[in-house]
Structures are given as C-alpha cells and as structure tokens.
Amino acid sequence: MLIGFLGWLWIIMGVVFLLNPEFLRKRLQRKSLKKIRRLLFAAAVFLGVLLITAAFKSHGLLSKLLLVLGIIAVFKGMFFLKGKVADKVLGWYAAQPILIFRLGACVQILLGVIILFLRK
16 A cells, blocks of 8 residues: 555646646755755655565565665765755755756656556
C-alpha cells in the first residue's frame, strides 16, 4: 500500500511540475527561508527512505535502481541540511532554464511508473 502511494505521489507531483515548472522555480527562489530549506531536504530524506523500502520489497533490476536512488536521496538530504551548501545547490538549480525543470518532471513521472510497476 505504501509503495503504491509513493508511486502515485511521484506521478502526480511530476505532472504538476511538468505542467507548471515556474511553481517549482518560485519555491526554490524562496530558499533563503530556513523552514522551507529544512522541509525540502527532510522530504528528500523521507522519500529516500520510502524508495529504499520499496526496493527491498521488490525484485529485479529496477529494484536495485530504486535502492540506489533512495540512498542518494538520503545522503543528499543529510549533507545539504547545512546552509551554505544548500544555498549554492538550490541557487544553481533555480537558475536553470525551464527545459531542465520539465526534464526533471519527466524523470519523476518515470520513477513513479517504475515504482508502480514493481509493486505488482
């Protein structure tokens, strides 16, 4: 049940960001607020843990991909909680063109589909 929820959540968020990439850009430009930065990276750790859990409950090559992505997300969340590093990364990402945000949204939708595929 949790794996299905995670898959649908990733797909829905990916579609929202694909249709409205400026929404994500505006959120990233407000990075100076410590609450938003902490919430963003806490969400990265939470989603990383969910990906690792989904990978252990699945079989095959795609489950290993989920495991690697989950571990990367957990480390990203742990290391980027420091202010200066997070500001640099978020500032760089917010300055990217809209195409990069749309490609990221497509990757997010693809990951959601992979998670749903592994659930069965």
